[in-house]
Amino acid sequence: MAPRPRRPVSSADDAPVSDREAAQLFAPLRDRAGVALGVSGGADSSALLHLWARARTVDPALPPAMVLSVDHRLRAESATEAAIVAARAAALGLPHQTLAWTGPKPAGDLQASARRARRALMRDALEARGWDTLVLAHHADDQAETFLARLARGSGVVGLAAMAPLHRAEGMWIARPFLALPKRRLTATLTAAGIDWIEDPSNADRRFDRARWRAAMPDLAALGLTRERLVATARAMARAAVALDGLGEALTATAEVVHPAGWTTLDAATWAAAPEEIRLRCLSRAIARVGGGDYGPRLDDVERLDAALIGARAGGSALVRTLGGVRIELRRGLVWLAPEEGRVAAPIELRPGASAWWAGRRLRLAWEAPGMVTVGLLGEAGRGRLDSAAWGRASAPSGVRPSAKVIAAATALSVDGRLVAVPGLGWRAPDAVHDWSGALFGADCAADR
Template sequence: MTGVETNRAMLRHFVATAFAFEKPDHLAVAVSGGGDSMALLHLLSEWAREEKVRLQAVTVNHGLRPEAAEEARFVAEVSERLRIRHTTLNWAGKTADGNLQDAARRARYRLMADWAKGQGISTIALAHTADDQAETFFMRLARASGIDGLTGMQRRRVSDGITWVRPLLMQERFELRQYLRELREPWVDDPSNDDEAYERVKARRAMAELTKLGIDAHVVGRVMDHLSQVRSALDFATHDHALDCVTEDRGDLILDRRRFAEGAPEVNRRLVEAALRWISSADYGPRGMKLQEFLSAMMRGRDATLHGVRLLGGKESFRLTREHAAVAGAVALPGALWDGRWIVESVENQDGIVRALGEDGLLQLGERPATAPPRESLIASPALFVGNTLIAAPLAGHGPATARLVPAKGGFHTALLSH
């Protein structure tokens, strides 16, 4: 077998292996037009035909560069030639405040997830490579990231109801471009890949120097795999600790003070960070000193707020509940998702809106049952109003409505082992 045949066989093997245990009937591939994603498009086109899997391609045009629209058309033309249905999604948020690149990245995943669900697609393939993985490692190392950050991207993960698969995460960039040259297939070079204003480009240049010490993408990949095993062990330790010291109560989490204190500092940090994400329905938790200050408040038995979550200290336990200020403007119709985690359904099919109970609702509620959650929890809980009139406050057992907790990753203890 020639070197050309070996390279192609290896790439086909990695693509097939990525779906060996869970082959989707309908798959999408994210394609930007660059060498990595164009290689994946061709590889998946071949694999999908053999496996009789429906394949679609999707491109997100962020509108950040004038060439982006032309690149999307290029991907559409190649997809048409390969008889693959292609869709371009456009992002209108290029004036977003803060880190524009990060906002664009999050928007890309959100747009693709929403589009895929509308197409009946549950799996999207991404073209990240070993080079991307190594660059991510060094970028996060520069930020003094912990274990979670340094483990990098996962080969398979579930987020926003979509399974994201990276079949080429063990392959280097040059191997994919060599594959395209063998096919005599073009790709687009993004000029921003040479712009040192971007952190990733700086990491790429640094890696070129580190290869002189024998530190290449594959070496970094092995280190990240080792760290991933450490992370897995910590996840299980955190889960076991949570089973021992955390109970759920109508969307709140109650931590036994004594049992929590028995946990190792890193396990407790991970537990609280996960609790904040679970209650706030956030993709990411707080970082650094803010989380450490929150943990310190817990250990001192003081109240605190962070990440849209309120900490209520106590002698025997802590209570983590939603912060009212974080949901004060959130509204939904009955039967729709409110605050990313609650569905309120009216028993009598009354009109109205779902919003936080608030101080006004609490006044209308009157005397609360002894079994009701604390006041701080209630005012941030979902309630049904018609105009300004309270119809139901389900968590207080008031009125003709029910509230169902539907966090994206299930109960808290389940979420601890979900990534």
């Protein structure tokens, strides 16, 4: 591909990013052990690759980096595009990996599925290096489009805060150093350096929401909804979200108990006494954590659940709902949240010493385990095998026992299809030779608590 012709700088939006400015943008990453640059070969990520290399000449204290490209196997050109990125990374002295999204592709919600697959592949590549930070090239135009899309979905304060410069999600830190830069500055940087880029046709495909919002931006700007105005509003929402986060975390610390078997309870009285916005945040986060989602459910769904719980509690009645892959029960003064059978991630296999993500948790099998195990939900049949001691350990701190449905959602270990242990309940099969009580490590597992 021939380099695109240079064009004169005509405004601040067209000014190339200088090496020193790039170093300042990347400076918050200086304390990282290493980072991965997500590079597809498009204009934005090509600018990320180029500016990272230039910034290192100004600030040698920036951490080591590797370059990751994902071949989604959705277009015939994708392998060639990844090879182009690999060659450019090599020319800059940066290691490169091409990660492939293999297997069947979903018929619906393709872009969201591709994003989840892409992030999982990149997270695993980071972990293989012992690093935890992925750097992406989202810019101010992307931020404005994200704000509009979330506004259309009825998002609240958190959703309208759009993308954060640095936040933890999907088991890694995600950094977006270009959020204050318009896209035209990134393309101007490439043009000034004589660097070409790849155009992904899906970026203009009106079947996808983001492409439709992008096409609508000029008309919205004519009405005063400029990129700058939308980004400024997202920043204001982000400030409000930080303040509300503190209140939500305080409520969570007071009302929530995470059980090592995999479910969570909220003290209903403490939770219900909080202001509605704080209740919603606490509930949404609990659902995301228990259900293994990257984000909480849609705001209007959480609002309906909140109203139902408050109404049932006021009337002294029990309540059962499902949302976001989670079974929610109001009973005996507690809100119980447990993985919903049939909606949680499929069981996974773990070898001794190996780790993997399952249902939103990083789990690791101890080296001392005798062999391969399958991690999944206990289920109804497994629940029937528990003894009274295990049921007692399933109780909330108040002494209230979970329902049969909740306890069936406990994280369990099986070998060759045979249930051997429920580590979070301190139970093992009577015929099990190995003591599995400390075998499984993870955010919600007994061995870490």
